[in-house]
Amino acid sequence: MSRKMRVTLALSIIALFGTLLMACGNDKDNNAVSSASAPAADPTPTTTASASASETAEAPASERKMTDYMGHEVEIPVSPQRVIFVGETFSDLFVLDVKAVGTSTSMAADTVYEDRIAGIEDVGFPINLEKTTSLKPDLIIIADTDEKAYEQLTKIAPTIMFDTFAPLEDRLLLLGDILGKKPQAEQWLADYTKQEEQLWTDLRAAGLKPGETASVFTYYPGDRLFVMARTGLSQVLYSPNGLKPTDRIQQVLDANSGFEQISTELLPEYAGDRIFILNPYAELTDAVQSTEELLQSRIWLDLPAVKAGNVYRLDIKSSGSDALSRQWLLEELPKLMAK
Known part of the structure; x- marks a missing residue:
């Protein structure tokens, strides 16, 4: 292969x-x-x-x-x-x-x-x-x-x-x-829920305010910008005790969609108080280039989250919806948001 x-x-x-x-x-x-x-x-x-x-x-x-x-x-x-x-x-x-x-x-x-x-x-x-x-x-x-x-x-x-x-x-x-394996599923979920609750308790103690919104964006080859909704990192961020989706992202969630392709002109309508950028694989050079061009653009630099320094980058390979990736994200988010 x-x-x-x-x-x-x-x-x-x-x-x-x-x-x-x-x-x-x-x-x-x-x-x-x-x-x-x-x-x-x-x-x-x-x-x-x-x-x-x-x-x-x-x-x-x-x-x-x-x-x-x-x-x-x-x-x-x-x-x-x-x-x-x-x-x-x-x-x-x-x-x-x-x-x-x-x-x-x-x-x-x-x-x-x-x-x-x-x-x-x-x-x-x-x-x-x-x-x-x-x-x-x-x-x-x-x-x-x-x-x-x-x-x-x-x-x-x-x-x-x-x-x-x-x-x-x-x-x-x-x-x-x-x-x-239902007993194992129930036990793991109980342990995960405790970890998740502790994550948001710690982040609020570190300055996260109630009601803050978040957005997750990534590029795919072909200069296609996507906002994430029902997948991966977004599932962690939009937990009941966590960050909130913006109104436009909530519409994507209400449509039961995992993601939605958007134009850069619409970025301000989807951008939250905190923005997470998923880095494409290095081999996807056009997606990498599109990401870097976006981060230098005027529309990006004018976003409130960018001006406030509330932007976080994470490799896309680590942002899965599977159980072990979700558990890893709980451990990684405090480190990421402390930077």
Whole structure:
């Protein structure tokens, strides 16, 4: 895999642009499927126990029915043992003490948890069907709304389309339920909530005022400026005790969107009291150049947050929505905002 492709894939796992901006699968390869997921309608997933006809009244059910967020009714194992998970929130599995047998390892490139995927088989990107079959999964979880990809994977093992854009608490509790790890999910979330509350207590003691607003911006190749809403760092900042979105960003949140492309002329309407800039990958030279040009522009220099020195820069690779990245951000934010 070329460095350019690896960077493109790594960007996708952060879910800042969703996998709408990821490369499409190669239709000429019958052993691969595309992985182009995007936020979609969100029917509430449900699970119900389901025993086979051969099970006695005394025997516990080995399978149960679940309806995923795209409306597929799936028979899944009660206690899956060989899980393949392909999505930008892969580290959610680590906090549930689940080690997947396979994933798209390129999606973990340059993340805070990259070193933890050693020993997990790479199913490729696009997903290689032959490799997936060889791992003998009993459950496949994908951040993908491509029905063609879904149908191909269901021939290998029960497959769930999973909403990786969902809020951390909703997402982790559902994943814990699916994997038979709900107590672990509840405990981790309780610990995370305490860390989160302590973060905002410390920041307010350091001078953060109630009601302050925040914005997160980043550039993508093609001189495209995006404001983040329902993804990554924004999810941390807009927690109940945290910073507030501006009115224009609230509109994006109300539309259930992860992000929105804006023109630089509209920047003042989206800019908050505190601004966070996500640094593009160095290899994306046009995005890097666009970022630096913006930071020297008159429209940028005139923003109140810039004049007040309330601007913070963070590498985009560290701004994921996954559990371990979220935990890392809680530790990093006080250091970042103290600069």
